[in-house]
Amino acid sequence: MRVKTVKSTKGSISYSIIRDITKPDGKRSTEIVQNLGNHETLQQLCPEMAPMDYARKIARELSEAEAKGKVTVVKEFDSERLIERDNxxxxxxxxxxxxxxxxxxxxxxxxxxxxxxxxxxxxxxxxxxxxxxxxxxxxxxxxxxxxxxxxxxxxxxxxxxxxxxxxxxxxxHSERIQEAVYKNSAALIERDTRVLYYDCTNFFFEIEEEDDLRKYGKSKENRPNPIVQMGLFMDGSGLPLAYTMFAGSNNEQPSLKPLEKRVIRDFNLSELVVCTDAGLSSNANRRFNNTHSRRYVTTQSLKKFRKPLKEWALDKTGWQLAHTQPGDPDHRKLFNLDEIDLDDRTKTYYKERWEPAERTTEEKKQDIRPLEERYIVTFSPKYKAYQANIRERQIDRALKKLDQKEPLKTNNPHSPDRFIKRSSATAEGELAKDYYALDQSVIDKEAQYDGFYCVATNLETEVEDIIAVNQRRWEIEESFKIMKTEFKSRPIYLSKENRIKAHFLTCFLSLLIFRMLEKRxxxxxxxxxxxxxxxxxxxxxxxxxxxxxxxxxxxxxxxxxxxxxxxxxxxxxxxxxxxxxxxxxxxxx
Known part of the structure; x- marks a missing residue:
């Protein structure tokens, strides 16, 4: 910093402290740090020193203070002066x-x-x-x-x-980058690769014509546009691991094996448990993760069970209380669901059994031994109340639709329309005009599954550990939500296939970086x-x-x-x- 003097037309000298600066365009300039006043003012402030010596002393003090991190700034503003254009x-x-x-x-x-x-x-x-x-x-x-x-x-x-x-x-170089960020991230933050979660989603394009990648398929947003699909692996730490892209018209089940093989090869992983939802639990995927040191945990629809298994799963007897330790009064005790307190929503009950999975037609032709699976069925009063509440709201929506001229307008299996039936006869069996009413048989059929949940696995560990693994699937769903909602990864304003794939690479890396920041x-x-x-x-x-x-x-x-x-x-x-x-x-x- 240095002293600047300005002499007025009347002969008065003003003193100020200035510093050198560099403007954004690279040009050098100066700015005022402090206005000290005129010659007479400085003489009054420090009679024992000459005004210039006093000003230099202030400049030295400000320079020393700035070197220590303390900055003094003087900025003059004028309410009648426009700001500089493009500044x-x-x-x-x-x-x-x-x-x-x-x-x-x-x-x-x-x-x-x-x-x-x-x-x-x-x-x-x-x-x-x-x-x-x-x-x-x-x-x-x-x-x-x-x-x-x-x-x-x-x-x-x-x-x-x-x-x-x-x-x-x-x-x-997408796969190379995915491999590199996994290895580099493992040195920065703990990554639990003992359990991997896999799920798929899709992204729509606001176009009408299909191409090799963007195909018409079942959109998660129920949009009538071509889509592309993404399969994503997430590790047990909640961090994205690897992803793959495939055409919107393809079945998502075959996408797991190629990506898992790449993860095993490029990331040097071998002992792992793959957790998926029911939509990805094909027989081929289960068998693939039933070899070497690989295992699986997947959700299982009770509605698709064979009759004997379904009867066993829904039987109210033979249940045990989860999360109990040896020595607890309820440890290994058998419960009847008709006798438990449904208002106590803190408890979860379970039953389990090993059973050979139903063989596919191809397996029967080749006489392949059936896959042995462990079915773990849980019952939660909290989950029962949740499902009942959801259905009650859907029934209310169905009742409102009964007043419409044509209530049945969709084939969506989750629509309230499933609770509406159309009849063309009176109670006495006579022909009559079509009328619509609630189908109580459908409501009762769905209600019998309230509170029940099933997973299939080949793991032999504790039931509570398997339940805990499956319960973390929500994190991969949340990752998709972040990409779609917060990162607005769709709709996509690109048309070339390689650029579309690169767009999802940037989304994947953004998700990884954000999740790492969140962990920290x-x-x-x-x-x-x-x-x-x-x-x-x-x-x-x-x-x-x-x-x-x-x-x-x-x-x-x-x-x-x-x-x-x-x-x-x-x-x-x-x-x-x-x-x-x-x-x-x-x-x-």
């Missing part, structure tokens, strides 16, 4: 916390290696980093995301062509709280070298800072401090 005064910094994990996962190095092999000249790492951070902060089209990234404190030096060309390259925050806050806090982290430019945090400090922002190892919530942030943060992030400090 950015606000910046987003939420991306810094995403970049922190991006570099820790060494994705920049992976992209550098890929770029060298692909002989591209643009920064592929910057492309991927921008696509990941904007997917979390500003989910939108690639063009719009690039525009919004210009609000970053250090915006990417990319053009739209780099984004699209980068997608082409990333798609070719000890899962203390909701997903919405974390994302909203990241999106709200902004700075206001006070001078060229000084910024003010323009967000509310909360427990959520404190947790984000603590998990990331740096802070941006000081009363004043200097450009030097922010550059140091960015440097430490890149260098993984």
């Amino acid at each position: 950015q005064n606000g910046y987003d910094i939420g991306y810094l916390f995403i970049d922190k994990l991006f570099y820790e996962l060494k994705l920049d190095r992976v992209c550098t290696q890929i770029a060298q092999q692909s002989r591209i000249t643009f920064d592929l790492g910057q492309v991927l980093k921008t696509l990941v951070s904007t997917r979390i902060l500003y989910p939108s089209s690639k063009r719009h995301s690039l525009q919004l990234s210009k609000s970053y404190l250090t915006p990417p030096s990319l053009e739209l062509q780099h984004i699209y060309r980068g997608l082409d390259v990333l798609a070719e 925050m000890n899962s203390q806050h909701t997903i919405c709280e974390i994302i909203q806090a990241l999106r709200g982290m902004k700075l206001t430019k006070l001078t060229e070298d000084n910024f003010l945090p323009h967000y509310t400090r909360t427990h959520v922002t404190d947790s984000i800072h603590q998990a990331s190892g740096f802070r941006t919530d000081y009363q004043l942030l200097t450009k030097k401090k922010l550059k140091t943060i960015e440097k430490n992030i890149r260098e993984r400090k």
Whole structure:
């Protein structure tokens, strides 16, 4: 810092302290740090020193204080003066916390290696980093995301062509990137790969014509548009592990084996338990996970049981209380469900048996020995009340539809229409006009399954452990919800197949990075709280070298800072401090 003097037309000398700054365009300039006053004022403040000597003393003190981190800023504002055109005064910094994990996962190095092999000249790492951070902060089209990234404190030096060309390259190396982030993440955070969860979902496109990948199929959102499907593996820690994409018209069951084989091969996994829902529990998938050191846990529909098994499962006798220890009065005690307290919704009852699974036609032709399965049926008063409540609301909706001219309009098996029947005869059997009424037989048939739940497995461990494994399937459903709702991964504004696949790679990496941040925050806050806090982290430019945090400090922002190892919530942030943060992030400090 140094002293600046200005002499007025009347001969009065004014003193101020100034510092050198660098503008965004690279040009050098100065800014006022402190106005000291005129010659006469300084003489009154310090009679024993000359005004210039006093001003230099103040300059030295301010320089020393700034070196210690204390900054003094003087900014004059004029209510009659317009702000400068095209001068950015606000910046987003939420991306810094995403970049922190991006570099820790060494994705920049992976992209550098890929770029060298692909002989591209643009920064592929910057492309991927921008696509990941904007997917979390500003989910939108690639063009719009690039525009919004210009609000970053250090915006990417990319053009739209780099984004699209980068997608082409990333798609070719998708499996390599998945393998690399798994190995790199395992060094950063504990990953439980003893249990893997697999599920599928689909994403719609606002188009009418099909192609090789985008096909008409059963949409999760019940949309009449072509879709693509994603199969996702999640580990026992709740972190995404690997994914695959396939055509929207394909059956999802055959997608498990190829992806699981790749995970076993590329991730060096062997002893594992694969947990799926009933839709993916084909006989082929069960047999695949009944070899070597692989096991499975899958949900089993009681409605599809053979009659003897169904009668056993619904029999009210022979139940045991779960989560009891040897020595407890109820340990190994048998209960009758007609005699238990249904108001006690803290307890879960179970029964189990080993049974040969029903052989397929092909297995019968080849005389293949049936697969031995362990069926564990649970009954929960809480689950019974939940299912009954859901059905009561659906019955109310069905009653309202009875007043319509044509109540039956859909074949959806979960629609309230299933409780409505159409008749064309009176009670005496005479012909009459069509009329609609509730079908009590359907209601009673469904009610008999209230509270019951079944899993099939080849594990021989404790029942409580198997129940606990199956209960965590909700996390993979939540991961799909994050991608679709928070990250707005659909609809997709891309048409080329390889770019569509690269889009889902960025969604997968965004999900992994977000889940890792959530883990580091000890899962203390909701997903919405974390994302909203990241999106709200902004700075206001006070001078060229000084910024003010323009967000509310909360427990959520404190947790984000603590998990990331740096802070941006000081009363004043200097450009030097922010550059140091960015440097430490890149260098993984």
